[in-house]
Amino acid sequence: MSVSDLSALNAQRATPGARVREVHDSFHGDLLEVSMGPHHPSTHGVFRMIVTLDGETIVKLKPVFGYLHRNHEKLGETVTYLGSMPYTDRLDYLSSMTNNWAYALAVEKLAGQAVPERAEYVRVILAELTRLLNHTCLAGFLMQDCGCSGTPLMYAFREREYILDLFESLSGSRMMCNYQRFGGCRVDPSADWLAGAQKLTDRYGTFLDEFETLLTGNEIIMARTQGVGKLSPELAISAGVTGPMLRATGVNYDLRKVDAYGVYPRFDFRVPLGDHGDVYDRYMIRVLEMRESIKILQQALAGLPAGPIMDPKAKLRSFRPKAGEAYGRIEGPKGEIGFYLLSDGSPNPYRYRIRPPSFINLTVLEDMCLGHTVADAVIILGSVDIVLGEVDR
């Protein structure tokens, strides 16, 4: 069969919407449907992508999730307000401190609970440490997805462990911190702990320099990630994408600036923005955000006031906020993490709803992957930064 015959055949076969390449061999055939996952190391958990391939190019991608569904929101209606706090650790298990904070913020809004200043500062310190931890891990995972087997991920995990040591010595658990309470924090950080946090903050810039020398200028990584998985700002906004994903497209939207919750207005920091909205920009945004986080940490540790860590009027047992509704949201490392609570005056919320950033950022996966190869789909998924505990709830 000659080349011209195949082209004609190809033209007939082309399904609407599918971009079929000219493949000049007799093996060229139908589109192929491949199920990636649910148990695949590149899917960051039990997540499945049904990709329709033309050769190696993706013409259709259907994300399938729910394998890790554990009834989180319904459970939230059956346990007390306090009882939901340890469950929020298990949403995005890389950033339990920010999940705790978002939930505590929602309940505090609902109950009209004040928070002492020291607790606000400690919350900012922990949230920024969480951001460092999450972004470092993400960069490591992304490079693992690119094929840099081991080294960047192990460097990232080495640093992550230092932050987790801090969390463990403060809250008692590395990842399931269960630290924030309605009206403050559970434990007051000691002077030793604060010295440790200061040491880590001072040192982290050096690690970032090393990490960037390893990755940012690397020609292979640039070739793999630049121009891949582009997301337009219009689509990002209309799909409700938040966090570094949105800022990588150039949209200036950071809840720390927009909502100015907690004591964030007191700190001097900038919001890094991307230009292209591709995978490389998403990686760079995270690195730059880490640099800003270090700045915030320095300021927060320097300005940490003395005083109580918990509001003395805060109630632990028999906590019944009056009937009403509240939505508390913060800028988590992955985007806007929010909790919506509807109270009917009983010890349990009547409705408990979470707005998980990973889940909503994942909805634009197909738009980013179309026209790219399977290997690119893996790094595009990696750059979205998902945690399946949060996607499936």
Place this chain on the structure above:
Amino acid sequence: MLGTGLLQGLGVTAKNFVGSFHDPARLTTIEYPEVKTKLPEAYRNFPFLVTENATDPMGTLRCVACQICEKECPPQCIYIEKSKDKKPDATGKPQLFPAVFAIDTSVCMSCQICVEVCPFEAIKMDQVYEIATTDRFSALLLNREQLAKSNAYYHEIHPTEAAEVDARLAAERKAAEEKAAAAAAAKAAAAAAKASPVAKPPLTA
């Protein structure tokens, strides 16, 4: 020049590789289980019940079977049955005690909420982590005999916290004793007043 970034990156890995032979701070792993890291004081893993006296653990449980932790436990892993009779606690007040106190550690998520809600400082977080068993069900369901650990053990694992708790309990005990003494004195005074032949004021209509 193309490849400069790659070479710089290789420099970083080389530095890390060589550095781990010279600088002990760069060795980030240890040879577990031969070597173990020291756990931070705040570390928590599964609750235990505090007993005052190690020789009589069941007789000196601080727990009074109030069932608050059972109610508050988010995954509902605590099961308590109250005793029928009462026995005196540390302050001498007759109290109930748990006839059955079981924690299903396969369900427990070590969230520490039972510890926070307990008004009697009776349940605290343990630090054991080598708890693997070959039995999936009954070996992970701990009864009160397995859960009971002495206050001395509590001091060993959480020294700062335990000292605070002891101080608080001592203050409570002292206050209770003073109150009891005051009540006894008032009672004695009332009895004395009753015994003395003073005409009672007539009851007003």
